[in-house]
Amino acid sequence: MSERLKDCTAIITGGARGQGAAEARRFVEEGAFVLIADVLDSEGQALAKDLGDSAVFQHLDVTDEGNWAAVVDRLTDAGRTIDVLVNNAGILLFDRLTRSSREDFERVMDVNCTGVFLGMQAVASEMKKQQSGSIVNISSVAGLQGVGFQFSYSVSKWAVRGMTKSAAHELARDNIRVNSVHPGLIETAMLDQFPENLQPKVESFVPMGRSAEAAEVAELVLWLASNESSYCTGAEFVIDGGLSVG
Numbered sequence: 001m002s003e004r005l006k007d008c009t010a011i012i013t014g015g016a017r018g019q020g021a022a023e024a025r026r027f028v029e030e031g032a033f034v035l036i037a038d039v040l041d042s043e044g045q046a047l048a049k050d051l052g053d054s055a056v057f058q059h060l061d062v063t064d065e066g067n068w069a070a071v072v073d074r075l076t077d078a079g080r081t082i083d084v085l086v087n088n089a090g091i092l093l094f095d096r097l098t099r100s101s102r103e104d105f106e107r108v109m110d111v112n113c114t115g116v117f118l119g120m121q122a123v124a125s126e127m128k129k130q131q132s133g134s135i136v137n138i139s140s141v142a143g144l145q146g147v148g149f150q151f152s153y154s155v156s157k158w159a160v161r162g163m164t165k166s167a168a169h170e171l172a173r174d175n176i177r178v179n180s181v182h183p184g185l186i187e188t189a190m191l192d193q194f195p196e197n198l199q200p201k202v203e204s205f206v207p208m209g210r211s212a213e214a215a216e217v218a219e220l221v222l223w224l225a226s227n228e229s230s231y232c233t234g235a236e237f238v239i240d241g242g243l244s245v246g
């Protein structure tokens, strides 16, 4: 077993299932200690138990500043550094500009966008003290192009891409790297939300002709979390089987 994240402590939001859970498993395999943070308590606790001494679960609603402070305090009170933050939690909504409500728009922005802002803010001072850190923000191919039928989601994922670049600019001299990841179709519970009439067709839109497993995204996130990507910051990493090539 290699140890690409030896002595690293990582926070993974939305870590109870899907891509976040695949990242938690992969990070632990590579020597990290992982705090799995999610609103799904029973799934998160079960995963942490399965991963043994190298993982803990903590309830975190990414929109709640008090929850974020508790996550950071738990790690620092235990004498741990905060080396990696993966802002992975997200919600999907099928809506249109002309048919969306203010409440729906704000809910998606709150989780997908404000949650990422609060997360980066919560860890930045610890990472500055350490003069090191890697933040990986999970955007989407919807953050690279317009998506008429996922209006609020697409706006929120463009915001994640923009926040990543501005944060990277601000934090670079403190040796804190911030990058965004743009997945295409990934086999998680989120894909179940696609309307039934679209589900059989979605893979045909992908040039590679298939969706990806969450474990495939975890490999990219692992690389960005580790020092192997030491000169990458403010950059977009697309993992979509060619979906966004046009």
Ligand SMILES: NC(=O)c1ccc[n+]([C@@H]2O[C@H](COP(=O)([O-])OP(=O)(O)OC[C@H]3O[C@@H](n4cnc5c(N)ncnc54)[C@H](O)[C@@H]3O)[C@@H](O)[C@H]2O)c1
Binding pocket: 013, 014, 015, 016, 017, 018, 019, 020, 037, 038, 039, 040, 060, 061, 062, 063, 088, 089, 090, 091, 092, 111, 138, 139, 140, 141, 182, 183, 184, 185, 186, 187, 188, 189, 190, 191
């Ligand atoms: N699945 C895809 O095809 C796909 C494609 C592009 C981008 N993404 C993005 O990847 C990320 C992971 O999604 P996934 O595919 O694993 O789907 P998922 O629905 O399985 O996982 C999302 C996780 O986020 C958690 N979450 C939701 N709201 C939260 C909140 N307020 N606070 C804390 N946790 C919260 C959920 O409980 C869940 O565990 C998301 O940001 C999503 O937008 C997914």
